[in-house]
Amino acid sequence: MHIREFQQLIKDMYWHKDSKRSVEANFIYLVEEVGELGSAIVKGDRALIEDELADALAWLVSVATALSVDIEEVALRRYGSSCPRCGKNPCVCNRK
Numbered sequence: 001m002h003i004r005e006f007q008q009l010i011k012d013m014y015w016h017k018d019s020k021r022s023v024e025a026n027f028i029y030l031v032e033e034v035g036e037l038g039s040a041i042v043k044g045d046r047a048l049i050e051d052e053l054a055d056a057l058a059w060l061v062s063v064a065t066a067l068s069v070d071i072e073e074v075a076l077r078r079y080g081s082s083c084p085r086c087g088k089n090p091c092v093c094n095r096k
Helices: 003-018 023-043 046-066 071-079
Strands: none
Touching: 003 046, 003 071, 023 046, 046 071
């Protein structure tokens, strides 16, 4: 499955709810999921980490949908062949 297909799957499943909230409200759910992912990482619970990664991805594509953004297209445009900062693959930036 491609990212675009996953985005459509989540839209088909949840857009009837997500579209009733503002973009900002959907974004708050994404932030909450990222926080839950952080907690799962700290706990070291692999199954919970996997669930929270999936939840965060689902909310990320929901936010993209609310903004009418094809997340696969923009991600590949920015990261499709090389680091957007240094232009190399692998990255050679001094970034940590």
